Amino acid sequence: MNGLAGLxxxxxxxxxGAPTWPGSVERPAPERRVGLDxxxxxxxxxxxxxxxxxxxxxxxxxxxRLVAPxxxxxxxxxxxxxxxxxxxxxxxxxLDTPLLLTTLPVxxxxxxxxxxxxxxxxxxxxxxxxxxxxxxxxxxxxxxxNRRSIDTAAELLDDGWNLVIFPEGGRSPDxxxxxxxxxxxxxxxxxxxxxxxxxxxxxxxxxxxKAGGGEHGARPAGGSGTEARGRGGVRRSPVAVxxxxxxxxxxxEDARRFNARIEAAVAALADEVATDWWTARRRAAAGxxxxxxxxxxxxxxxxxxxxxxHAGTPAPERWPRERWPRN
Numbered sequence: 401m402n403g404l405a406g407l408x409x410x411x412x413x414x415x416x417g418a419p420t421w422p423g424s425v426e427r428p429a430p431e432r433r434v435g436l437d438x439x440x441x442x443x444x445x446x447x448x449x450x451x452x453x454x455x456x457x458x459x460x461x462x463x464x465r466l467v468a469p470x471x472x473x474x475x476x477x478x479x480x481x482x483x484x485x486x487x488x489x490x491x492x493x494x495l496d497t498p499l500l501l502t503t504l505p506v507x508x509x510x511x512x513x514x515x516x517x518x519x520x521x522x523x524x525x526x527x528x529x530x531x532x533x534x535x536x537x538x539x540x541x542x543x544x545x546n547r548r549s550i551d552t553a554a555e556l557l558d559d560g561w562n563l564v565i566f567p568e569g570g571r572s573p574d575x576x577x578x579x580x581x582x583x584x585x586x587x588x589x590x591x592x593x594x595x596x597x598x599x600x601x602x603x604x605x606x607x608x609x610k611a612g613g614g615e616h617g618a619r620p621a622g623g624s625g626t627e628a629r630g631r632g633g634v635r636r637s638p639v640a641v642x643x644x645x646x647x648x649x650x651x652x653e654d655a656r657r658f659n660a661r662i663e664a665a666v667a668a669l670a671d672e673v674a675t676d677w678w679t680a681r682r683r684a685a686a687g688x689x690x691x692x693x694x695x696x697x698x699x700x701x702x703x704x705x706x707x708x709x710h711a712g713t714p715a716p717e718r719w720p721r722e723r724w725p726r727n
Contacts (some may be wrong), residue, residue, distance in 0.1 A: 474643035491566035576694030584657035595646035600669035
């Protein structure tokens with residue numbers, strides 16, 4: 401009787417309660433289930449893929465079009481492209497990923513994984529589950545070359561999955577593209593033999609800017625040296641998605657040289673937005689496309705050189721009409 405009373409007042413003995421741990425024995429480190437160690441295989445099983453397709457087509461796509469009226473160009477390059485492929489894009493906003501996914505043709509859209517930063521999207525269990533389900537995201541190491549990340553992406557490409565990757569390693573801090581890392585898309589293309597489709601996402605930073613990066617791309621009002629700090633949030637603004645011709649590494653071309661060609665292709669697409677198709681193609685052939693990295697100048701000058709937002713103006717009306725070249 402005394403023993404039963406003791407059970408009610410104190411800790412219940414094992415197996416009714418948790419076992420005790422001897423103080424002289426070192427506890428093993430807890431098993432990591434986030435970051436690069438997150439098991440994302442479940443997100444590619446058929447029931448999950450079906451649920452994700454329903455959400456992507458019926459929720460994400462309409463919402464993206466509502467806040468960001470989208471003009472798509474160059475999708476003819478995808479009509480005769482056999483998947484899987486590697487889609488490489490500039491990165492300025494969290495809107496980039498859902499916008500690109502919902503713009504892809506259906507035969508690519510629902511069998512595509514997204515390379516996402518392990519230290520940001522997979523640092524918590526709930527975040528890892530959310531992004532794995534909604535975007536079919538896989539964790540990658542963005543601060544250094546990680547063989548495990550590369551192997552995972554290569555295996556998925558070999559298994560028939562398309563891959564979306566942002567080779568800058570993160571969103572642009574000031575609106576201008578950062579240097580592309582050759583250890584990502586270029587290396588994967590050489591390793592797997594899959595084509596790279598360059599993509600330019602224009603105007604997404606006006607819709608959903610990076611926190612602390614300025615109020616929808618506004619130019620600075622004074623000499624602070626940075627874009628004006630303002631409120632965050634979503635603002636409706638037109639955007640454009642441009643697909644380029646698929647690229648494959650030339651014989652003997654290493655990852656660094658191929659990476660430079662990919663970056664130049666994205667720069668040519670950005671030039672097309674600012675000018676027209678013919679001018680952009682001509683400057684790309686001459687190697688004179690404007691840099692997507694912006695002027696090598698002080699922060700205030702780089703901010704001033706950014707294109708201002710065009711809120712309320714449809715993207716096609718802002719682009720000059722394509723002109724046939726004249727002799």
